[in-house]
């Protein structure tokens with residue numbers, strides 16, 4: 632399922648946070664969202680997820696305007712992993728992940744064994760087998776982050792939005808999560824600070840001061856000029872001798 636927004640904007644009081652964001656994420660595409668701190672990535676993701684109401688413009692899931700959809704119907708199609716997600720202190724890991732099945736439960740469609748299987752597979756996907764009975768507040772930052780990703784996977788979404796999903800993770804789990812998302816049959820938008828990780832995406836969208844300033848294939852978008860102008864760093868592209876892929880080596884703008 633595709634995800635699009637047209638002329639999307641959000642202002643708080645007099646301050647414009649996001650303006651005129653127009654974007655179409657194609658079915659099955661993995662789109663990296665990059666930009667400096669405060670450029671509006673989380674705000675855009677929250678609007679795309681239907682959590683933040685835009686001040687202007689609209690979001691469509693496939694061809695359907697999100698404003699015409701009930702929250703439950705949105706949650707059956709789309710999951711968001713927020714940057715600083717929190718949850719009830721006394722909840723166990725299993726209960727936190729089970730919340731992902733809530734949009735599918737009704738008086739007639741109660742919990743089934745297939746829901747248990749989905750929850751178990753989501754926990755296994757993020758390497759949290761054996762953590763089922765642990766209480767949320769006893770988990771480390773990276774373990775909590777993986778629980779939130781498992782909760783989103785348990786939603787079995789067509790569209791998965793992730794806000795810096797790797798920021799608390801050790802390098803092994805960072806790579807595992809990125810490759811997991813890559814391999815899922817979903818349309819994804821993933822906010823990332825690590826531009827080498829962003830190179831793994833199909834396309835990259837760059838935000839600057841609340842605006843989308845570039846959108847396209849990683850090699851076209853992440854140029855040395857872009858690194859300098861948007862991020863204020865010198866970066867040089869090199870070829871990884873191991874597999875021939877591009878990697879960026881950074882220097883500070885002053886010393887580069």
Ligand SMILES: Nc1ncnc2c1ncn2[C@@H]1O[C@H](COP(=O)(O)OP(=O)(O)OP(=O)(O)O)[C@@H](O)[C@H]1O
Pocket residue numbers: 643646648666667668669670671672673674675
């Ligand atoms: N509720 C709010 N009220 C006022 N300002 C806000 C609010 N939410 C976000 N902002 C401001 O909007 C700007 C964009 O914030 P946002 O969190 O979307 O940026 P970001 O690109 O995700 O940043 P980071 O990389 O630091 O996570 C920031 O300057 C932030 O301070």
